[in-house]
Amino acid sequence: MHSKFASRVNRVKSSETREILKVTERPEVISFAGGLPAPELFPIQPIQAASNAVLEENGAGSLQYSTTEGYIPLRTVICGRMKSIGIESDINKVLITSGSQQAIDLTGRLFLEEGDTIICESPTYLAAINAFKIYNPSFVEVEMDQDGMIMEELEDQLKKHPETKFIYTIPDFQNPTGRTMSRSRRERMIELANQYDVLIVEDNPYGAVRFAGEAIPPVKHFDTEGRVIYISTFSKIFAPGLRLGWICADELFIEKYVALKQSVDLHTDSFAQMITFKYMELYDIDAHIETIRAVYKDRCDVMLRCIDEFFPANVAHSVPEGGLFIWVELPKSLDSRKVLEECLKNHVAFVPGAPFFPNGKGNHTLRLNYSNMNEDRIVEGMRRIGEVLRQQIG
């Protein structure tokens, strides 16, 4: 009955990362592969208090069907939090989604026609590539340096590709590179989007987890024509298991997103929305985020020191100011998939970089996650990867 499937299904495969993650579920494996937050930091007791308060105060409401747009008090708090980083909005510009992954998928569904072009950073977020692929666009990759996407190249590509629908960017502590786009480039990106009449999809899951350097306002802060669709999530600052993200965009767009979301899943879990709101009412989420930042900073520092200590000298890497990832470029003669095979025998894992390039390259690159392992395991895991690298470089 294979013949029954729609052709779009051929464009979707179970991601390579996902298969690796299955291997890494074994407790003996030291995994730098996933993008998982540190579970020991989840505010379990406060969440329990918040759940109990929700059920006691408005139990029936939290368990009943609710509106597609999302819980108004939660959207109100989100508007306040966005204001503090430079985004002016109101609840009519905010839609609650079932994680930011849903926001990404709905964005593809709302905008992408077969043959449209998406311009993205090279490399870019794997699960966004997979979500957009369903709608059969072309991907045009723009090179990055330490300050993010290179604007001269972006302009060249916009000239070459008038069929571009949007620029997809992760400006803060990018997945997979950990790099951050400079302020001047954000301003320039808006100018270019206005000039070439394209949208910008700003995916910002990590922005709040900055542990070094100066905060830079989101690209949406500089938006002059309502061209930026801003996507964020509670997954990295609260609890990913609750699947809570949001889209902030002009009402013209949000109305359409709401109609699409209604047919996709009616609405996002009401109980999870009310717990998250109640938690922020009862507790100081910013103090909680400070804890996350401090722990991730230490883990990142340890991992960077291990690169210096254990990895061969001809290995390049990013130096993130926040987020969850370090990007590593091995000598071009090495294939990170082969390095991974050897590493798995030594019970240590990472994600090869190639799948993050939508048009295929980067065989010598890899992504390391530092948020999900404690410092001892980071040191031990990095030592093991270092050994494999030294052997393979020979």
Place this chain on the structure above:
Amino acid sequence: MHSKFASRVNRVKSSETREILKVTERPEVISFAGGLPAPELFPIQPIQAASNAVLEENGAGSLQYSTTEGYIPLRTVICGRMKSIGIESDINKVLITSGSQQAIDLTGRLFLEEGDTIICESPTYLAAINAFKIYNPSFVEVEMDQDGMIMEELEDQLKKHPETKFIYTIPDFQNPTGRTMSRSRRERMIELANQYDVLIVEDNPYGAVRFAGEAIPPVKHFDTEGRVIYISTFSKIFAPGLRLGWICADELFIEKYVALKQSVDLHTDSFAQMITFKYMELYDIDAHIETIRAVYKDRCDVMLRCIDEFFPANVAHSVPEGGLFIWVELPKSLDSRKVLEECLKNHVAFVPGAPFFPNGKGNHTLRLNYSNMNEDRIVEGMRRIGEVLRQQIG
């Protein structure tokens, strides 16, 4: 920037029902419009106990990212519950979805190509029509009688439409008609699906809420060639706000559904899945369902008596053996939208029937929900609708 939208967006509109539901949120309105369970029956204290147990026993696990397939203990319990109604399965044949609405949307995504035909009951579930429309199929409606879809007409349509991808059916207490397909027709539907090489999508949200007559096994029970995609949900027997549904189908299909779901929302809320499992471990959900059945039976009986008492004699209606809805056919000279306009002035609401016919008809029909209002409000609301009907019939 309207020009930026993909053309599929034009096929989606905010549903008529949804606009009516907004009006009915005002507390003075007696609403038979939505399909909402009775919130006073939600097991709030047991859910609180289950939430606390989950957070105390496995708090970090319930708040972390988890697998796309869903929580294994929950899938195991679902398999056991399906076995008790005649469906043989195992956890590899079950995918947890974010409500059954997501299962419907993923089904469209997995199977529908532009130009495919869906054969469905006439009328059928509005939100399924809207979800499938995104993929631009044709709808072929098959007439029903009190025993559900008429099989002779189904066969005629299968002959006429070799491009049919699947039959979409709600065999138990159908939405919107409340009708149930007989056992012999279920067997015949399987024979026809085998003969004409089409799939069957069996949507069964209400099956457990039977309060009269004899239980009939699901269509999937009679499935001989793995052609039935079975969709169900916890929304009508537990708590719709948690957004928990599932798909049961052959592994060949489930593998593809999983790959699609991964790009759509990664996975369904882990906390909600674990609460639902824990609730069923700690409490007797079947006893809870008995309570729901008893209350809905009484409300349905009251509503049926009110039709006899208050509605004009030339009004036809279904007599459901379960579920949430009664279907009403007014004299053909009446337009239920105009009746609704008048009713809303008297603070009573229902849903006009026309949107449930994908190709447009049924202006004289309407759907009444009895689960969400207590008996006093049912009597008062039905009295008011009866008055409007008598005036309009004149």
